[in-house]
Amino acid sequence: MRAAALPLATPWLRFAADGDDACLLVLELEGGNDGLNTLIPIDDPTYARTRPHLSSVRQGAHRVADGFALHPELRQLAASFGDGRAAAVHSVGYPNPDRSHFFSRDVWHTAAVTPDAVRMRATGWLGRAADALVAAYATPIPAMALGSLSLPLALRGERVVVPVLECMEDYALHGSGGAGSESAMLHAAALAGADADELQAFVRGVAGRAIADAESLRQVLAAYRPRAEFPGGALGDALQLASRVLVSGHGTRLLHVAFSGFDTHAQQLPTHSQLLRQLDLALGALVADLSAHGRLDRTVICVHSEFGRRVQENGSLGTDHGAAAPVFVLGGGVRAGLHGDAPDLGNLDDGDVRSRVDFRAVYAALLTRLGISPRPVLQHDVEALPLFA
Amino acid sequence: MSEPSRSDLLRPFIASVARPFDLRLAGHLARRAGFGASLVARKDWVERGVQFALQQVTTRRPEQDLDPLLADVLASDDIERGRAYRLARAVSNDCPLAERVAMFWHDHFATGQQKVQSARLMLRQLALFDAQGLGRFDDLLLAVSRDPAMLRWLDADRNVKGRPNENFARELFELFALGRGAYGERDVQEAARAFTGWRERHERFALLRQDHDAGDKVVLGVPGVRGGEDVVALAARLPQSMQFLARRWLQAFVHPEPTAAEVTALAAEYDRQHRDVGRTLGTLLGSELFFSARSYRSKVKAPLDFVVGLVRSVGARAAPSALARATSKLGQVIFEPPSVEGWPRERAWLNSATWLLRANFAAALFGERDGYKLRPGATAVLADAATPAARATLAIEILLDGDASPASQRAILEVARRSDAPSSAAAILHAVACLPEAQLL
Numbered sequence A: 001m002r003a004a005a006l007p008l009a010t011p012w013l014r015f016a017a018d019g020d021d022a023c024l025l026v027l028e029l030e031g032g033n034d035g036l037n038t039l040i041p042i043d044d045p046t047y048a049r050t051r052p053h054l055s056s057v058r059q060g061a062h063r064v065a066d067g068f069a070l071h072p073e074l075r076q077l078a079a080s081f082g083d084g085r086a087a088a089v090h091s092v093g094y095p096n097p098d099r100s101h102f103f104s105r106d107v108w109h110t111a112a113v114t115p116d117a118v119r120m121r122a123t124g125w126l127g128r129a130a131d132a133l134v135a136a137y138a139t140p141i142p143a144m145a146l147g148s149l150s151l152p153l154a155l156r157g158e159r160v161v162v163p164v165l166e167c168m169e170d171y172a173l174h175g176s177g178g179a180g181s182e183s184a185m186l187h188a189a190a191l192a193g194a195d196a197d198e199l200q201a202f203v204r205g206v207a208g209r210a211i212a213d214a215e216s217l218r219q220v221l222a223a224y225r226p227r228a229e230f231p232g233g234a235l236g237d238a239l240q241l242a243s244r245v246l247v248s249g250h251g252t253r254l255l256h257v258a259f260s261g262f263d264t265h266a267q268q269l270p271t272h273s274q275l276l277r278q279l280d281l282a283l284g285a286l287v288a289d290l291s292a293h294g295r296l297d298r299t300v301i302c303v304h305s306e307f308g309r310r311v312q313e314n315g316s317l318g319t320d321h322g323a324a325a326p327v328f329v330l331g332g333g334v335r336a337g338l339h340g341d342a343p344d345l346g347n348l349d350d351g352d353v354r355s356r357v358d359f360r361a362v363y364a365a366l367l368t369r370l371g372i373s374p375r376p377v378l379q380h381d382v383e384a385l386p387l388f389a
Numbered sequence B: 001m002s003e004p005s006r007s008d009l010l011r012p013f014i015a016s017v018a019r020p021f022d023l024r025l026a027g028h029l030a031r032r033a034g035f036g037a038s039l040v041a042r043k044d045w046v047e048r049g050v051q052f053a054l055q056q057v058t059t060r061r062p063e064q065d066l067d068p069l070l071a072d073v074l075a076s077d078d079i080e081r082g083r084a085y086r087l088a089r090a091v092s093n094d095c096p097l098a099e100r101v102a103m104f105w106h107d108h109f110a111t112g113q114q115k116v117q118s119a120r121l122m123l124r125q126l127a128l129f130d131a132q133g134l135g136r137f138d139d140l141l142l143a144v145s146r147d148p149a150m151l152r153w154l155d156a157d158r159n160v161k162g163r164p165n166e167n168f169a170r171e172l173f174e175l176f177a178l179g180r181g182a183y184g185e186r187d188v189q190e191a192a193r194a195f196t197g198w199r200e201r202h203e204r205f206a207l208l209r210q211d212h213d214a215g216d217k218v219v220l221g222v223p224g225v226r227g228g229e230d231v232v233a234l235a236a237r238l239p240q241s242m243q244f245l246a247r248r249w250l251q252a253f254v255h256p257e258p259t260a261a262e263v264t265a266l267a268a269e270y271d272r273q274h275r276d277v278g279r280t281l282g283t284l285l286g287s288e289l290f291f292s293a294r295s296y297r298s299k300v301k302a303p304l305d306f307v308v309g310l311v312r313s314v315g316a317r318a319a320p321s322a323l324a325r326a327t328s329k330l331g332q333v334i335f336e337p338p339s340v341e342g343w344p345r346e347r348a349w350l351n352s353a354t355w356l357l358r359a360n361f362a363a364a365l366f367g368e369r370d371g372y373k374l375r376p377g378a379t380a381v382l383a384d385a386a387t388p389a390a391r392a393t394l395a396i397e398i399l400l401d402g403d404a405s406p407a408s409q410r411a412i413l414e415v416a417r418r419s420d421a422p423s424s425a426a427a428i429l430h431a432v433a434c435l436p437e438a439q440l441l
Helices: A012-016 A045-050 A054-059 A077-080 A101-110 A117-119 A123-135 A184-190 A198-222 A234-248 A268-292 A359-368 A374-378 B023-033 B039-048 B051-060 B066-075 B079-092 B097-107 B119-132 B135-143 B147-155 B167-177 B187-192 B228-237 B238-255 B260-272 B278-287 B303-314 B320-329 B352-366 B376-384 B388-400 B406-418 B424-433
Strands: A023-030 A037-041 A064-065 A069-071 A086-093 A143-146 A254-260 A299-305 A325-331 A337-339 B198-201 B204-207 B217-219 B222-225 B317-320 B370-376
Touching: A012 A268, A023 A234, A023 A268, A037 A054, A045 A054, A054 A268, A064 A077, A064 A337, A069 B204, A077 A086, A077 A268, A077 A325, A077 B370, A086 A359, A101 A117, A101 B135, A123 A143, A123 A254, A123 A374, A143 A234, A184 A198, A184 A268, A184 B406, A184 B424, A198 A234, A198 B352, A234 A254, A234 A268, A254 A268, A268 A299, A268 A325, A299 A359, A325 A359, A359 A374, A359 B406, B023 B039, B023 B051, B023 B097, B023 B278, B039 B051, B039 B260, B051 B097, B051 B278, B066 B079, B066 B119, B079 B119, B079 B303, B079 B320, B097 B119, B097 B278, B119 B135, B119 B147, B119 B187, B135 B167, B135 B228, B147 B198, B147 B204, B167 B187, B167 B228, B167 B238, B187 B217, B187 B222, B187 B228, B217 B228, B228 B238, B238 B278, B260 B278, B303 B317, B303 B320, B303 B388, B320 B352, B352 B370, B370 B376, B376 B388, B376 B424, B388 B406, B388 B424, B406 B424
Parallel strands: A023 A254, A023 A299, A086 A337, A143 A254
Antiparallel strands: A037 A069, A064 A069, A086 A325, A299 A325, B198 B204, B217 B222, B317 B370
8 A cells, every 4th residue: 555655654645545535626717707708698689689799709609508609719618518528507696696896706705695794704615625624634735725826715714724826836945045955954943943832843843844745745746747738827827736736636625726807897809708718728728637647537627706797788898797607617527518597688687697506506516526515614504506427 | 099000010121130131132122012123223222221222112203215105106006016115114114113003903903905995095094003003092993983995894885874784883893992792782783873974985084964873872881872983982991992902912012812910901001091002002012021931932923024024134125015025925915904803813824835935035035036135234244253153143143132942053053064155144044034933923
């Protein structure tokens, strides 16, 4: 057995030997992605009527199911639907939708049910899931935020402080001469301090774990070679980092990546196309890389936004803040195709797509797939959407 | 009637042969009352004594060169530049306590840019703490209640007559003035009525008469309350408020877990000082309790303490924007407290990722990479030291007031012996910054 051959293995390695180690990557499209121009109701006359200009994206769109097509830039995502690896859930939202970016984002991040609980911003759903993983497996770093500078609320837990990594080099001890110049003497300093001082013992413990984790992570990650070409740019870099972490299988099971710019109030067509192009290239590379490493079956990717956009296009060739929108789920074990009730453009909620699936039901499905009991994380009984086989 | 006497716990610290005001205590004062000080300044304090040192940290001087920078940042309305401005102040301000206290209030009244959506208003809230943070708490609390960023942060625009929104009133009691248990739900509802119509209009405070509920309210057992200013005055006078603030100050300046007796003693002092924050903290910083063994290195440095502390200790020069970025990366994003309860505290700051980031920040700073530049003198004194032992001793003086455990001294001596000039100074200072002692405030 591998673990027995490595008696000094750090928790990173030890964890890799544990049973079901499915991982979740949440990719958040910040600003309110236009769901109707992403998963397009291509045959709906109301769609064409309410969006006389913006409905031009039907040209070249990729049909993935009866009546629905993906935006022309989403080529690889469409291919994933064809391969039976991708699903979309229609009309995901929550009751009494709030059109403020700030508040709606907090609703999705906290998964709290009452507005007061949302405003407290105490913990996030992935942070609570990370707490559960630590309690069950004592994994040191169950979750990471990638490619951003500050910790998203979703990842704030009670017990776990989730690290934020801009790049992998952050997770190594450098010497004053730069990366790669650290030395055993530096380790000795980090592990010195006064024996009898309890607070110094705590710091020493953290430092010792950091050095050990960094070393084992370095070894594990050194073996990683990309098997797909990632596009440049912040999203490509973040998803390649995600792939490294996921392929390495060192115990980090929850990842969050944010991709911003979706607040398309004016001149939406070129901006939105450009964003979806970046998304498709980066996501396609991630799927290809995970697949080539044999890791895709144990990875679930969820793509969502804080809300969709108004059905009627506005006077500036853009769209304003809306309500429900599709959520995309890719990866291992997913029941491919479209789930939930398609948006009914003849029956709107104050001009917006009506929510028909509570996002917490999607969360519950994702948590169940990870082997984490949804009840303590979501703090309510939520029936999981049957997204996985 | 005679003045009530000061509690014995807060009796002034008096240096003696047995307990001299030495480099250790000078460093303790520099770290806690501000964000550290250069070795030259600390040695000067030791030379001239504790009273001089206390005067140095508490005396306010005009912020001559930063005002044009502020005007520029306000005009840009750029939050990153705003962060850089606060870092520039923390590094260069000659009144350490004012700076420390401004950040204390930023944590206490935790308001976030993500919702306020105005760098200008966030900077103006901090400027309010700069100006009034050491004044009477009653005045500060009223000013904060009318601060445009706070009005946005806690949904003042939703608080109207007939449909009161309790957000601000609840936080006022729970987090700003009283603490849980000192008020009831009814008090929150009544207080919310008193704040109806308090609004931010064109980045200023405005009272909208048509939205204001002018009727009588009963708040905290007191009838006849009309406006929000009555609620603020009422809350600030309560003994529970004095206890609540005393505990926060003790946690911030003395020890993470103050005793009940310490809280009572400081609350009484605050009362005796007519709720003047600056005088109360002056008493605290000059006390035996502050300089006690229980207080010394009993706290964990927050990212701002660590980053600014290293820079000030060695007299480094660095682009404030780079320091702001470093502080954010270590988890403390100024103007973006993670919740209404402010930032995590003490041990919550440290995990294996943030420890590595701290160590790597020190590596970049002392290795003069990533745009960091040390003042020539800082490394020259180390290079001038004749022996490895002298270099190790000096580095421990610069960053740790000469106070490191035997194991730490051995580890640093080993680094000094093995590393050659010219990289020697950087390697030694970096190793000292990696010692467990260097994470403690």
